[in-house]
Amino acid sequence: MLQGYASRILTINLQNKKIIEEELEEAWCKSYVGGKGFAAKILLERSEKGVDPLSEGNLLIFAVGPMNASLVPGSNRLGAFFKSPLTGIWGESYCGGQIATQFKRAGFDVVVISGRSDEPVYLLIDDGKVSIKNADHLWGKDSFETQDIIIKDHGSDFQVAAIGPAGENLVKFACVDHAKGRQFGRCGVGAIMGSKKLKAIAVRGSRKYEPADIKAVEKVRNKVLTEVKEKQKALSTYGTPAILPVVNEAGALPAYYWSGKPFDDYEKISPELLKSKYYKSRRSCYGCSVACCQISELQGETHLKSEGPEYETLYAFGSLCGITELSWVIKLNDVCDKLGLDTITAGNVVGFAMECYRRGILSKEDLDGLELKFGDAQSALDLVVKMAYRKGVGAVLAEGVRGAARIIGRGAEEFAVHVKGLEPPGYDPRALKGMALAYAVSVRGACHLRHMAYRPNLVGKHPFRPEIKVNRFSYEDQPQIVKELEDFYTLVDSMIYCHFLCLPVAGPILWDEMLGAFNGVTGLNMGMDAFKECAVRINNLIRLYNLREGAPPDTQYPKVWLTQPLKRKGAEGEVISEEKLQEMLKEYYRLRGWSDQGIPTEQTTKS
Numbered sequence: 001m002l003q004g005y006a007s008r009i010l011t012i013n014l015q016n017k018k019i020i021e022e023e024l025e026e027a028w029c030k031s032y033v034g035g036k037g038f039a040a041k042i043l044l045e046r047s048e049k050g051v052d053p054l055s056e057g058n059l060l061i062f063a064v065g066p067m068n069a070s071l072v073p074g075s076n077r078l079g080a081f082f083k084s085p086l087t088g089i090w091g092e093s094y095c096g097g098q099i100a101t102q103f104k105r106a107g108f109d110v111v112v113i114s115g116r117s118d119e120p121v122y123l124l125i126d127d128g129k130v131s132i133k134n135a136d137h138l139w140g141k142d143s144f145e146t147q148d149i150i151i152k153d154h155g156s157d158f159q160v161a162a163i164g165p166a167g168e169n170l171v172k173f174a175c176v177d178h179a180k181g182r183q184f185g186r187c188g189v190g191a192i193m194g195s196k197k198l199k200a201i202a203v204r205g206s207r208k209y210e211p212a213d214i215k216a217v218e219k220v221r222n223k224v225l226t227e228v229k230e231k232q233k234a235l236s237t238y239g240t241p242a243i244l245p246v247v248n249e250a251g252a253l254p255a256y257y258w259s260g261k262p263f264d265d266y267e268k269i270s271p272e273l274l275k276s277k278y279y280k281s282r283r284s285c286y287g288c289s290v291a292c293c294q295i296s297e298l299q300g301e302t303h304l305k306s307e308g309p310e311y312e313t314l315y316a317f318g319s320l321c322g323i324t325e326l327s328w329v330i331k332l333n334d335v336c337d338k339l340g341l342d343t344i345t346a347g348n349v350v351g352f353a354m355e356c357y358r359r360g361i362l363s364k365e366d367l368d369g370l371e372l373k374f375g376d377a378q379s380a381l382d383l384v385v386k387m388a389y390r391k392g393v394g395a396v397l398a399e400g401v402r403g404a405a406r407i408i409g410r411g412a413e414e415f416a417v418h419v420k421g422l423e424p425p426g427y428d429p430r431a432l433k434g435m436a437l438a439y440a441v442s443v444r445g446a447c448h449l450r451h452m453a454y455r456p457n458l459v460g461k462h463p464f465r466p467e468i469k470v471n472r473f474s475y476e477d478q479p480q481i482v483k484e485l486e487d488f489y490t491l492v493d494s495m496i497y498c499h500f501l502c503l504p505v506a507g508p509i510l511w512d513e514m515l516g517a518f519n520g521v522t523g524l525n526m527g528m529d530a531f532k533e534c535a536v537r538i539n540n541l542i543r544l545y546n547l548r549e550g551a552p553p554d555t556q557y558p559k560v561w562l563t564q565p566l567k568r569k570g571a572e573g574e575v576i577s578e579e580k581l582q583e584m585l586k587e588y589y590r591l592r593g594w595s596d597q598g599i600p601t602e603q604t605t606k607s
């Protein structure tokens with residue numbers, strides 16, 4: 001077997017408590033690399049077509065890749081893959097911290113969880129030994145308390161990921177928290193754990209992995225360690241909020257739901273203010289010297305210490321909801337983490353409800369007495385708690401923006417912003433045309449991480465050939481850029497690396513480093529063309545999976561983005577042309593070798 005792999009797939013059925021181990025086929029490593037690639041193969045081949053995401057038939061897959069537990073900084077992500085209850089299509093979510101390393105050391109590449117337990121349980125994976133433990137005493141606890149109890153019972157060398165009440169209550173955008181501040185955030189993986197009555201997983205292991213060619217791996221490691229000091233400096237200093245001024249200046253910061261207006265109080269949520277007033281320390285994921293995870297502290301009556309907020313939370317609860325006090329954003333972030341809610345979707349849902357209230361579509365009575373005006377942080381917090389427990393109007397909003405808009409009716413669907421059911425991150429595509437295409441074709445809906453197309457659009461340079469300029473207002477060249485970015489990040493998510501060490505334009509891990517590390521770890525001598533073919537193969541599999549599960553067409557797009565011009569400096573008057581979007585899609589399909597309708601052909605899927 002190749003080096004860099006544990007070579008084992010574990011299948012756990014929570015219904016009949018059967019635990020089966022199987023050997024990982026070497027051919028898979030050469031064709032699908034790891035992580036996301038393995039999950040795509042398993043989900044397409046082993047899951048039932050049309051399965052209800054919250055039924056016992058849905059598979060929940062956790063997977064690592066060949067880079068995890070290696071010497072290369074950033075190789076510390078654990079991936080979760082599933083059919084999303086929020087979107088009804090492919091769902092994926094990744095978590096940093098320490099858990100991926102312990103998972104791999106415990107001796108597995110992939111864990112596939114099926115069935116539904118009759119009583120609450122948690123999984124204990126201890127150096128290859130797996131047990132299903134009763135979790136009656138944990139059910140109802142928040143995700144932080146749950147982790148504390150499991151660690152107290154089993155030891156601090158276990159790494160734990162747990163759901164909070166939102167997951168138990170099947171909130172469609174429930175997340176899973178690890179290490180009190182790192183999450184499997186998007187697409188509702190917490191609800192899937194809740195539907196299986198799986199409160200948490202705890203892992204530890206001691207297995208070591210020797211790379212086939214230590215010199216090749218050290219070469220990549222040393223390059224990364226040298227370059228991050230400069231290239232990731234802003235990330236180390238401010239965390240992900242470092243990007244806020246750049247997005248704001250480009251007129252791409254969404255505000256007051258997706259109104260197109262500027263966020264006048266930008267200075268009040270700036271990264272400089274966050275750092276000077278609230279950041280107290282920072283921490284790191286396994287083996288990473290960037291240490292971008294900022295720990296904020298609130299003093300006084302509501303004293304709290306919590307990781308974040310990340311840029312996406314800052315935008316979702318800050319500018320999108322019109323909230324101007326950082327202390328409230330920190331509080332909302334902390335509450336979401338404990339209750340187990342994805343902050344991007346939660347902020348979008350609150351912003352959407354605020355817009356419904358502004359338009360008179362939702363009244364104070366509909367909102368259980370809340371006067372939900374933009375900027376009202378206390379009401380936003382009350383709504384978040386209602387969503388997590390599905391109380392009152394929270395039961396409607398717990399369905400996410402698409403689901404809530406359908407229930408609310410009265411024209412709410414006209415201004416609901418989502419792509420294929422997933423609420424967007426903080427990059428307005430009207431100001432960044434590459435994002436317009438990327439949101440349309442991304443495998444999990446309106447996602448920023450499957451391509452990171454906002455970066456080359458913001459810095460004006462090609463992600464891999466920086467001598468080529470990128471015009472963020474131009475629709476030309478975007479299909480080629482988005483396709484190459486998608487292929488690149490498909491491999492990043494299969495290896496599995498942290499995206500912040502694989503930044504478009506900056507790196508330090510780009511194509512050559514990634515292939516060098518892959519060959520160094522595994523002992524393969526794969527060429528670049530064959531490596532890139534793996535990405536194409538994985539993307540085709542996921543496209544086929546999404547088509548099989550009835551994904552909406554890529555042309556089904558938020559009306560607001562197509563019809564409401566921006567009123568912001570930096571992108572004044574910008575809107576997405578429907579005709580140009582269609583043209584970009586056509587070109588993108590051509591580059592992928594798909595039909596005009598975006599269907600992979602026999603020719604493209606035979607390799």
Ligand code: SF4
Pocket residue numbers: 074076096097283284285286288289290291292293498499500501
């Ligand atoms: S860059 Fe930040 S998120 Fe990524 S591995 Fe390092 S500390 Fe973790």
